[in-house]
Amino acid sequence: MKPLNWKEDFRGALTGWYRAEKRDLPWRRTRNPYHIWISEVMLQQTRVDTVIPYYARFTERFSDMKELAYAPEEELMKMWEGLGYYSRARNLQSAVREAYETYGEVPADPEKFGKLKGVGPYTEGAVMSIAYGIPAPAVDGNVMRVLSRVLLIDEDIAKPKTRRIFEEAVMELIDKDDPSSFNQGLMELGAVVCTPRRPKCLLCPVRELCGAYHEGREEELPVKSKKKKQQSFPHIVIAVHDGEGRWLMEQRPEDGLLAGMWQFPTAETADPEEAVRIVSERHGLTVGPIDEAVRFRHVFTHRIWEVTAYTASVPDGGTPEGRSGWFRPEELDTLTLPNPTKKVRSALGI
């Protein structure tokens, strides 16, 4: 049985440790709710070290809500290029515009903030608690891992409904005098001490309060079911250049994977001859002989592209049709290119 003052001991040990040991991160140096919001969206499924340079550039270019609200989408996407999950950027801009026009600021109300596009249960709690000191749960993967161990919760954390159990636990435990340090303390603990494998229990401020530590079960928790492995798809790229050093680029559809991003003409087939026919037809030109340039595998969360890239030339580029165009190498920098396209570009030396 837990002692009567267990909750107070836990929240005191956690927040005390956090205030003393927290990493010095850029978004911990501001109290600007809008900047904190940006950081939380960037950090969704994305590592701290990856986010840091993006956060710096983004908050400089779009320093207030009005700047982001009315920025050109191409510039927004260029700033997000390489960060992945691109709908996050479009949803963030849409939500910032909505908040700016409706409230003139980031609303200090979980009900209102949580209705904004791209703001789910985690981001709602994180921004409300960190920016405004509102006691709201911010349950991410770290929090579920830490609390599953501390409280010996063996529900499958891969199941969507399980998150509610942890939200209720957080509301039981949260420090109402400092919800920010409590929520960030749980996440910080999960990030640097209570790691997925080989947790550093000897460095843990709540070790003596942890059920898993006492039972020697810290490596068994959390319980997380495996997801099925990705399917592979052939992916042929035909990088077409004209006689004047320009390359044919096409824009992906507005919806789905890598929405709206630019790529060298691409066909989802394993047959190079078929790819040439598809690309020729799609762009209204006659693609000549092809030369293999590079092969690689690009792994997404839910699928794998087996990419084979070829180069080909056409005597006269002609007029681009639809969502496509001819670009000189330096002009490619103005387009938003996903990583697979950057890999091809790099292999072509352009």
Added chain:
DNA sequence: AACTCGTGGAT
């Protein structure tokens, strides 16, 4: 509820 949506680092 299950699937979609990127990327890069750790083991």
Added chain:
DNA sequence: TATCCAAGAGT
């Protein structure tokens, strides 16, 4: 190389 996974949200 294979697998996991990292401050999730939308559909």
